[in-house]
Amino acid sequence: MELPFAESYKMKTVEHIRRSTREERIRWIKEARYNLFNLRSSHVFIDLLTDSGTGAMSDKQWSAMMLGDESYAGASSYYKLKEAITDITGFDYFLPTHQGRAAENVLFSTMIKEGDIVPGNSHFDTTKGHIEFRKAHAIDCTIDEAFHTELDHPFKGNVDLGKLEAVLKKYPKERIPLIMVTITCNSSGGQPVSIENMKAVKKLAGQYDIPVFFDSARFAENAYFIKMREEAFKDKPIREIVHEMFAQADGMTMSSKKDAIVNMGGFIGFRSRELFEKASMFTIMFEGFINYGGMSGRDMNALAQGLYEGTEFDYLETRINQVAYLGKQLRDYGIPIQYPYGGHAIFIDAKRFLPNLPKEEFVAQTLGVELYIEGGVRGVEIGTLLADRDPDTRKNRYPELELLRLAIPRRVYTNNHMDYVAAAVINVFDRRREITKGLKILKEAPIMRHFTVELDRVR
Numbered sequence: 001m002e003l004p005f006a007e008s009y010k011m012k013t014v015e016h017i018r019r020s021t022r023e024e025r026i027r028w029i030k031e032a033r034y035n036l037f038n039l040r041s042s043h044v045f046i047d048l049l050t051d052s053g054t055g056a057m058s059d060k061q062w063s064a065m066m067l068g069d070e071s072y073a074g075a076s077s078y079y080k081l082k083e084a085i086t087d088i089t090g091f092d093y094f095l096p097t098h099q100g101r102a103a104e105n106v107l108f109s110t111m112i113k114e115g116d117i118v119p120g121n122s123h124f125d126t127t128k129g130h131i132e133f134r135k136a137h138a139i140d141c142t143i144d145e146a147f148h149t150e151l152d153h154p155f156k157g158n159v160d161l162g163k164l165e166a167v168l169k170k171y172p173k174e175r176i177p178l179i180m181v182t183i184t185c186n187s188s189g190g191q192p193v194s195i196e197n198m199k200a201v202k203k204l205a206g207q208y209d210i211p212v213f214f215d216s217a218r219f220a221e222n223a224y225f226i227k228m229r230e231e232a233f234k235d236k237p238i239r240e241i242v243h244e245m246f247a248q249a250d251g252m253t254m255s256s257k258k259d260a261i262v263n264m265g266g267f268i269g270f271r272s273r274e275l276f277e278k279a280s281m282f283t284i285m286f287e288g289f290i291n292y293g294g295m296s297g298r299d300m301n302a303l304a305q306g307l308y309e310g311t312e313f314d315y316l317e318t319r320i321n322q323v324a325y326l327g328k329q330l331r332d333y334g335i336p337i338q339y340p341y342g343g344h345a346i347f348i349d350a351k352r353f354l355p356n357l358p359k360e361e362f363v364a365q366t367l368g369v370e371l372y373i374e375g376g377v378r379g380v381e382i383g384t385l386l387a388d389r390d391p392d393t394r395k396n397r398y399p400e401l402e403l404l405r406l407a408i409p410r411r412v413y414t415n416n417h418m419d420y421v422a423a424a425v426i427n428v429f430d431r432r433r434e435i436t437k438g439l440k441i442l443k444e445a446p447i448m449r450h451f452t453v454e455l456d457r458v459r
């Protein structure tokens, strides 16, 4: 008998989670103003809101924390992290930050000015937020295939070179401070970018003399997909692929809460010493001295260890298989989801799940509320709420994809939990025709409204 697949770790500490009743959940979600961010975690049974900072650290990471050096300057933890970053990414210069958006804040303060254009592939919401906050514009150059959820394409995160070149041609070089390539592409479904595409982007950017940065939160998952799907790399170790990926960039921002499997942390990697020095000033202003930038010594130690664990093949295989395990159950039942399955999450195509709801009634958010009521499972809307209003016209932006994301925390849940989630989604799917009314906004913030928005049911 062929031995089946099994997880590459076992459990040493567990945390109790409680199931609730449907009546309780109906009350709690109403009290939360139909915003899943407003729910107490104790009111959630299986929390798939995000895979960000929600992973389980290993025994080695916890023990590394005990060895943290909390010196303000020149801490051994800083040098340990520096070594790990250079070893894994190949970037010689780095600045620590407290999380990914802080890395964006520091980098963009250094590079972006009002009126600038930042082309990329489905910029992440905080990335776009930081660009627009500076009165600059993010232009999405993702390949069209990404927007057809059922279409099978190995690298739906790829940049459309035609779209990118059109942007590079249209605007003067002075107005395009950088190209931001997101690996993997969170907003379009955890979809990877191929090395071939990265190389082509770098070459094109070189012709226009524009630097390329990677938004690298899930770089290791991207490398795993390259190994599995890009012929030339199938025999290469993950870390070698990671090196080759980053060789196509001039720098990177990192949310370490994702693929580095820590609860908090981030950094910026640079090839240019000059840029590193310029950015250092903003790090000192916003984050802290350049030897810790918002992280404690113990956090830097855990991160250094996490970078190694997050780039181990066995770990990545376990993780990505679990996401696919959930995805397959949904797809086999005929539920419309982004395919191929993403690295960190399953994305349900809410417009096709609930075709009767008008787009003005926040289709994916409505689906998220129904799933919570059904089983205490919390996902997150990647749709109209997240897309925000157009900064110029203040009109709602209706993105091509209206998705409910089920993000799987790293090393946290078992496949039994995935079975439970699948059953809950299937139950909602079975009663989808009864869901004819969505949600309306009562109150919203001027930017990144999805975190704090207050909603009510449309009557």
Ligand SMILES: *Cc1c(COP(=O)(O)O)cnc(C)c1O
Pocket: 052, 099, 100, 101, 102, 124, 126, 127, 182, 184, 186, 215, 216, 217, 218, 254, 255, 256, 257, 258, 265, 266
């Ligand atoms: C999470 C994330 C960020 C922002 O990082 P935070 O640590 O949440 O601030 C940026 N880009 C991508 C692709 C992300 O997934």
